[in-house]
Amino acid sequence: MLLSMQNISKSFAGIPALREASxxxxxxxxxxxxxxxxxxxxxxxxILTGAYTRDSGTIRFGGRDVAFGSPAESQAGGIAxxxxxxxxxxxxxxxxxxxxxxxxxxxxxxxxxxMREGARKVLKTFNLDIDVDLPVARFSxxxxxxxxxxxxxxxxxxLLIMDEPTSSLDEREVxxxxxxIRTLKKRGVAILFIGHRxxxxxxxxxxxxxxxxxxxxxxxxxxxxxxxxxxRHMLDRELAAFQAMASSKVEGPEKPVRMEAxxxxxxxxxxxxxLTIRQGEISGLAGLLGSGxxxxxxxxxxxxxxxxxxxxxxxxxxxxxxxxxxIADGIGLVSEDRKVDGIIPDMSIRENMTLALLPRxxxxxxxxxxxxxxxxxxxxxxxxxxxxxPDQPIKELSGGNQQKVxxxxxxxxxxxxxxxxxxxxxxxxxxxxxxxKLLRSLADEGLSVLMISSELEELxxxxxxxxxxxxxxxxxxxxxxxxxxxxxxxxMAHQDAEHQNPAGNVx
Amino acid sequence: xxxxxxxxxxxxxxxxSPLVFLSRYGTFLAFLALILFNVFMTRNFLSWQTLNVNLTxxxxxxxxxxxxxxxxxxxxxxxxxxxLMAIAGAIAPMIFMGKLFPVDPVLGVALALVIxxxxxxxxxxxxxxxxxxxxxxxIVATLVLxxxxxxxxxxxxxxxxxxxxxxxxxxxxxxRIGGIPVQVILMLAVAALAFALIRQTxxxxxxxxxxxxxKAARLTGIxxxxxxxxxxxxxxxxxxxxxxxVIARNSASxxxxxxxxxxxxAIAAVxxxxxxxxxxxxxxxxxxxxxFVIQLVRYTLLANxxxxxxxxxxxxxLIVAAVFxxxxxxKA
Numbered sequence: 001m002l003l004s005m006q007n008i009s010k011s012f013a014g015i016p017a018l019r020e021a022s023x024x025x026x027x028x029x030x031x032x033x034x035x036x037x038x039x040x041x042x043x044x045x046x047i048l049t050g051a052y053t054r055d056s057g058t059i060r061f062g063g064r065d066v067a068f069g070s071p072a073e074s075q076a077g078g079i080a081x082x083x084x085x086x087x088x089x090x091x092x093x094x095x096x097x098x099x100x101x102x103x104x105x106x107x108x109x110x111x112x113x114x115m116r117e118g119a120r121k122v123l124k125t126f127n128l129d130i131d132v133d134l135p136v137a138r139f140s141x142x143x144x145x146x147x148x149x150x151x152x153x154x155x156x157x158x159l160l161i162m163d164e165p166t167s168s169l170d171e172r173e174v175x176x177x178x179x180x181i182r183t184l185k186k187r188g189v190a191i192l193f194i195g196h197r198x199x200x201x202x203x204x205x206x207x208x209x210x211x212x213x214x215x216x217x218x219x220x221x222x223x224x225x226x227x228x229x230x231x232r233h234m235l236d237r238e239l240a241a242f243q244a245m246a247s248s249k250v251e252g253p254e255k256p257v258r259m260e261a262x263x264x265x266x267x268x269x270x271x272x273x274x275l276t277i278r279q280g281e282i283s284g285l286a287g288l289l290g291s292g293x294x295x296x297x298x299x300x301x302x303x304x305x306x307x308x309x310x311x312x313x314x315x316x317x318x319x320x321x322x323x324x325x326x327i328a329d330g331i332g333l334v335s336e337d338r339k340v341d342g343i344i345p346d347m348s349i350r351e352n353m354t355l356a357l358l359p360r361x362x363x364x365x366x367x368x369x370x371x372x373x374x375x376x377x378x379x380x381x382x383x384x385x386x387x388x389x390p391d392q393p394i395k396e397l398s399g400g401n402q403q404k405v406x407x408x409x410x411x412x413x414x415x416x417x418x419x420x421x422x423x424x425x426x427x428x429x430x431x432x433x434x435x436x437k438l439l440r441s442l443a444d445e446g447l448s449v450l451m452i453s454s455e456l457e458e459l460x461x462x463x464x465x466x467x468x469x470x471x472x473x474x475x476x477x478x479x480x481x482x483x484x485x486x487x488x489x490x491x492m493a494h495q496d497a498e499h500q501n502p503a504g505n506v507x
Numbered sequence: 508x509x510x511x512x513x514x515x516x517x518x519x520x521x522x523x524s525p526l527v528f529l530s531r532y533g534t535f536l537a538f539l540a541l542i543l544f545n546v547f548m549t550r551n552f553l554s555w556q557t558l559n560v561n562l563t564x565x566x567x568x569x570x571x572x573x574x575x576x577x578x579x580x581x582x583x584x585x586x587x588x589x590x591l592m593a594i595a596g597a598i599a600p601m602i603f604m605g606k607l608f609p610v611d612p613v614l615g616v617a618l619a620l621v622i623x624x625x626x627x628x629x630x631x632x633x634x635x636x637x638x639x640x641x642x643x644x645x646i647v648a649t650l651v652l653x654x655x656x657x658x659x660x661x662x663x664x665x666x667x668x669x670x671x672x673x674x675x676x677x678x679x680x681x682x683r684i685g686g687i688p689v690q691v692i693l694m695l696a697v698a699a700l701a702f703a704l705i706r707q708t709x710x711x712x713x714x715x716x717x718x719x720x721x722k723a724a725r726l727t728g729i730x731x732x733x734x735x736x737x738x739x740x741x742x743x744x745x746x747x748x749x750x751x752x753v754i755a756r757n758s759a760s761x762x763x764x765x766x767x768x769x770x771x772x773a774i775a776a777v778x779x780x781x782x783x784x785x786x787x788x789x790x791x792x793x794x795x796x797x798x799f800v801i802q803l804v805r806y807t808l809l810a811n812x813x814x815x816x817x818x819x820x821x822x823x824x825l826i827v828a829a830v831f832x833x834x835x836x837x838k839a
Contacts, residue, residue: 303726327728341726344719346787355716356727362709369707409727 001060002027002190003048003159008057010043017043019214020057023192025159030181030191032201032222035211036234036454037289041194044211045161049074049081062158080152081161088148090137095119097136098151122150126180142173149180153189160184161192166200167290170268178204196290197471198227198493210234227493231288235456235489255279258314258448259331259417261300265308269295271472272308275450277417282439282449284463286456288492292472293452294336297419300450301333302326327356329417332410336421336452338399342406345395349387350376352394353408360413379408383438400431407438418442419450424458436462456488470494530836533829534780534796541803549810559688563680563756565802566694567592567749569795571769572776573701574742576794579777580705581718581735582786583638583645585742588773590656591630592750592766595623597660599751600669600760603676616675624747630656631743635736653770660762669760680755690752697745702791711789714738718786775801775822779829801825 003025010018018040025031035041046052048059050068059066061077068074071081088097095115096103104114119132128146136144145165152160162181166174181191181204193205201208202222210218210233218225218233259277264270270292277283287293298304300311302320311318313329320326323333335341344352354361354372361368376390383404387397394402403423410418420439424432440462443449453459459466460483468476468491476491529536545552571588578585601607603619610618630652637648674681682689705711713734716724725731746766754760774784780797782790801822808818 301726322728322730323726324728324730333726335726341720341722344716344723344787346719347715351712351716355712355724355729358709358712359728365709366707367709367712 001025002062004058004060005044005048006058008044008047008059009055010047010052011055017214018047018054021211021214021216022219023048023209023216024219025190025192027158027190028185028188029207030185030193030205032205032208033192033194033211034196034201034208034230034234038213039211039234040214041211042163043214045081045163045192045194049079049161075155075157078156078158079161080155080157080159081163082145082148082152082165083163088136088144088151091135093133094123094130094136094139094147095132097147098122098132098154100151102155118154119150122154123147125153126150126183140173141168142170142176145169145177146180149184153184157189159190159192161194163194164196164290165193166195166197168268174200196288198230198288199471202227228489231489231493234288235454255281259300260312261296261309262312263309264296264299264306264311265472266295266299266304266306269472270299270306273467273469273472273474274477275300275467275474276477277448277450278464279448280443280446281464282443282451282462284459284466285450285452285469286454286459286466286488286492287469289454290471291469291492293469294421295472296469297333297335297421297450297452300326301331301419303333327413330413330415331417331419332356332413332415333419334403334406334410334421334423336425338402338406338426343394343402346393348391349380349385349394349397349405350390353379353390353405353412356409357412375412379412383408383411384434398431400427400435403427403431403435407435411442415447417448417450419452421452422454423451424453424455432458456485459483459488460485468492468494526832526836529832530781533832534793534800537779537800537825538796538803541800541807545803545807545810549807552810561799561802561806562691562694563688564806565798566688566690567752568769568772568776568798568802569694570697570745570749570752571742571766572773572780572794572798573697573791574738574745575770575773576777576780576782576789576791577701577705577714577738578645578742579718579774579782579784580714580786580789581738582721583735583738584649584774584784585631585634585739585746586646586649586770587630587634587652587656588742588746588749589766589769590653590660591627591743591746592753592769593657593660593762594630594663595627595747595750596754596760596765597663597669597762598623598626599676599754600671600673601663603673604669604671613675616673619676620679620751623751624744627747627750628740628744631740631746632736634743635739638739639732639735657762660765664760664762666762669754670758671760672758677755677758680752690756693748693752697748698791698795705789705791710734710737715787715789718788720787772798772801775826778826778833781829781833783833784830797829 001024003023005023008018008021009016021040021044023044033041043052047054050070050073066077068077089100098119099115104111116132123130126146128143130139130143136147149160165177169177184191193201195201205222208220208222208225208230209216210230212234255278257276258279261273261275264273273292273296275296285293285296295304299306302323302325350372353376358367361372380387380390385401385404387401394405397405423435427435436458439449439451451463463483465477465479466483466488467474468478468488470492475494478487478491551557575585575588599619602610602622603615605615634649634652637643637651638645678689679693680690684692705714713729716729717731717734721731750765753765776798777794778784779800780790780793782788782793804821804825805818808821809815
């Protein structure tokens with residue numbers, strides 16, 4: 001083995017992020033590392049590269065015990081990392097980037113001729129013939145990535161860590177990248193490939209390590225691990241808590257359509273999504289990480305524009321330019337990342353809750369404080385928000401209570417469609433069930449809910465139908481009757497001959 | 508290495524509470540301390556004349572700093588205020604002296620009070636336009652008029668000093684209502700309006716929301732662009748008003764000098780007053796107090812024979828202290 005990490009544990013502020021995780025990679029092999037958000041992939045990688053220190057466990061690299069103190073040390077030791085957004089100096093030339101910080105020198109001056117020559121030579125081994133004097137910003141994402149890889153090769157890297165390397169590439173560029181990876185493997189360089197697009201993993205990796213909840217749950221040859229099995233390992237948890245929360249009405253007549261996306265697409269993240277949101281239903285939106293769920297939600301909400309397909313709201317063609325346009329139609333979005341684009345941390349609960357409603361609380365430009373108080377008190381009570389007072393800053397609340405305030409932010413506007421993106425993320429189990437129950441009762445009252453979730457049990461418990469996305473495409477719409485763990489897993493793994501192996505055969 | 512790193516946050520939290528106290532009441536304490544110091548150390552401090560001098564000198568700073576507070580609350584900054592003062596100050600005398608167009612004297616004064624402020628507001632809109640439409644960083648966008656604005660003022664006046672005596676126009680600086688200087692009344696009115704705007708109105712709360720978390724604000728349907736345009740327009744118009752007061756007080760308008768360095772005084776007042784420079788907070792009372800503190804420091808040093816140059820250093824020290832306290836306290 002080139003790399004062997006054993007029994008690695010790491011806690012942050014007492015909360016374990018890794019529990020006895022392990023990872024082994026042989027020279028010349030590509031190892032896939034997969035897992036949901038929070039499974040511990042990036043913590044494991046950061047411990048390997050020296051960005052974090054491990055609490056316990058051993059790391060052997062190249063036959064020696066190692067403990068890299070910083071990313072620079074691990075780089076010197078032969079481990080290179082290619083990040084999603086590549087860390088190159090965009091305005092410097094290709095040659096300069098390849099030799100950044102270890103420029104060849106003659107008599108104390110930069111030896112530009114040698115730099116150019118060396119850069120050309122190394123790029124040639126990847127069949128890349130470009131002008132190495134141009135700034136890297138002039139090239140496509142794929143070429144920039146190649147430059148970053150070339151840079152690591154000239155540093156004699158023996159292990160290359162690639163974190164979602166294909167996320168910003170189109171299909172043609174992926175093929176080029178995979179060619180490069182094959183060249184590297186032939187030279188004995190090991191690859192750690194972190195990714196979510198299963199087809200790509202099967203196309204380029206020999207083995208796979210699956211992580212869940214900070215543990216390594218499976219290591220297997222790629223060929224011996226069917227997709228279904230792989231997805232099940234990633235998502236599996238003790239199904240509990242919400243087993244029996246299913247819709248009150250079992251099978252009624254089809255409910256009227258409220259909102260409909262038809263072959264909608266935007267960039268590379270959302271390619272072709274059909275989606276129907278019905279009145280009085282919870283529509284689920286499922287898919288693996290990176291399948292385009294949140295991006296689809298943002299299009300529906302007018303936060304991103306679409307360049308393909310069409311969107312209809314209550315039968316009317318719509319092209320929202322701003323979230324404000326969607327809000328005017330009665331759409332609300334509770335986003336995935338509460339901290340980044342949900343709460344206004346320093347503002348009070350009262351103000352956070354009424355932010356979307358504010359224009360309607362206006363009396364000659366002035367906020368009608370009495371009505372505001374009344375509404376806030378009502379929703380604090382109705383949703384059971386636990387707080388000292390409505391004037392407490394929202395940042396002081398727990399995750400679950402913050403989420404309730406954000407739900408109330410839309411509920412007080414009396415919306416027609418509520419989009420909730422991972423509504424129970426980072427929330428304790430009791431609050432989870434409460435929020436799901438709340439969504440259920442709102443839907444029963446006629447609200448249309450679109451619920452994005454990575455948790456199968458949540459979808460199974462709450463959704464009336466689930467649309468499954470894979471790689472930016474809607475691949476299945478499962479009605480209540482066809483919803484089961486197996487059917488969801490099958491759709492998410494997307495066993496469909498059409499899109500199999502976009503980048504050639506398994507090498 | 509990690510051991511020492513993990514122990515430091517605990518040590519820091521222990522010393523937080525006095526910092527939070529300082530961040531909340533520090534400006535007011537500094538204000539009181541300066542007054543007490545002067546009562547004992549400066550001759551004739553407790554006199555109407557001293558009060559008058561200080562109030563009239565601080566009025567333009569307060570007015571500009573309030574506009575600045577709104578801009579900073581959205582996470583922006585406005586460097587152009589001093590130059591906009593110069594432009595307003597250059598145009599007004601030309602209007603009431605009939606240099607631009609022949610005009611009836613009474614109407615002339617009225618127009619001289621309105622048109623320069625409108626123009627300054629439009630230039631503020633231009634700042635906002637650069638910030639919102641081209642997504643230029645506010646510090647760079649407003650640098651444009653910071654540099655060009657004073658040039659424009661000089662071109663308008665051919666670089667000449669305009670001297671005038673026009674009691675009707677100069678009423679805004681020299682006049683008194685019930686014994687209180689009009690400029691002080693203007694200052695208080697602007698502060699009161701801004702206070703109500705921030706506390707009571709929809710746009711006021713939207714300003715704070717945009718500065719507190721712009722992404723979240725956009726996702727709740729707040730018209731972020733319009734909110735930003737609004738604060739830059741207000742900042743520009745208030746700078747225009749301050750420019751008029753300054754030239755009325757001096758009976759002269761010099762495009763080189765009107766509002767010179769005002770942007771720094773205004774930013775300093777906001778910083779000392781306790782509004783975070785990163786946005787999301789607008790402490791109007793703090794800004795007023797901050798301007799008073801800066802004014803009193805200058806006055807104290809001058810009255811006690813310390814040269815103006817040294818006063819600048821003290822001012823800088825104050826800003827550093829204020830920002831330091833704010834940052835530490837907000838991490839608590």
